[in-house]
Amino acid sequence: MATSQIEQQVMLRLNSAEVRYTKGRRLLVQALQQSDGPRSARDLHGDLEEAVPMSSIYRTLTTMSDLGILVPHHGRGGNIRYELAEWLMGHHHHLICRSCGTIDDIELTEHTESIIDSLVSAATEEKGFTAAGHSFEIDGVCASCAGSG
Amino acid sequence: MATSQIEQQVMLRLNSAEVRYTKGRRLLVQALQQSDGPRSARDLHGDLEEAVPMSSIYRTLTTMSDLGILVPHHGRGGNIRYELAEWLMGHHHHLICRSCGTIDDIELTEHTESIIDSLVSAATEEKGFTAAGHSFEIDGVCASCAGSG
């Protein structure tokens, strides 16, 4: 099977840390790549039709977070959702549905991002805070929940 | 003891829901009012010198979240930190230090907030998402960590 750009990047990153890109890890990366937003361990277990046991999923998620390949996202219900880091998937933000909990990735225009960047500098300057990144999340009700509720 | 503005607001809200403003609940609100950012159940247990048992703290946090007095904030380590809702403490955002984990409240100018609001509408419109609120968090290194490290 053709290996995607993202998978190649992941592979390089793993190699440089002397961590093997095994079947289970590959499946996880592919599942994350195909999803529209952050996934929990349980989600992924389902996505992969239980081909990878929970313990391995958790271990892989932890390993890849440590290597900066994945980013944990703490949300409702106390469970952690992971997604591919920005250097793999691109910078984006989230729409979080209060009703169903779904997190949807959104991409803003370059213009909008530049506005946000200037807000960041304005906000951090006076506090002497060195900004490294930002997250902008909008919560509300998604279209499908609004329609059915 | 003089009851603060915020406590009076909380009391009114509780009364209208026919929930009593008891000693334990009062202590919790005071502890939250005195803290600089969101606190976890464990934090509060310590803040109050274990005067209120964990089960009561959890129950109170849940009750007050349901009533919109407190807002849960899911963060690192999987535990939930609570803070007084915006209508009590004012709308604000967070600077999160990667190094020491401190969360600092920041307030943006009215002008900046209006810019953010327009970004929100632009971002949600095409997805049919009904926005109810937003959170804008900047992560990086705080002044004291940058100075000492």
Add this chain to the structure above:
DNA sequence: CGTATCTTGACACCGGTTCTCATCCTAGCC
């Protein structure tokens, strides 16, 4: 003062996450 109801406190329970360890697999070498 009495009673109905709300609240509390102690503890059992639950579910997500982490730890452990024996077994399996991969990479490198002969």
Add this chain to the structure above:
DNA sequence: GGCTAGGATGAGAACCGGTGTCAAGATACG
């Protein structure tokens, strides 16, 4: 190809934050 060392896996136990249960205590109202 077969061998070996060390990383990776899988099953289940352990752990821990958080929730539910229920008898005992506090509160409002008459």
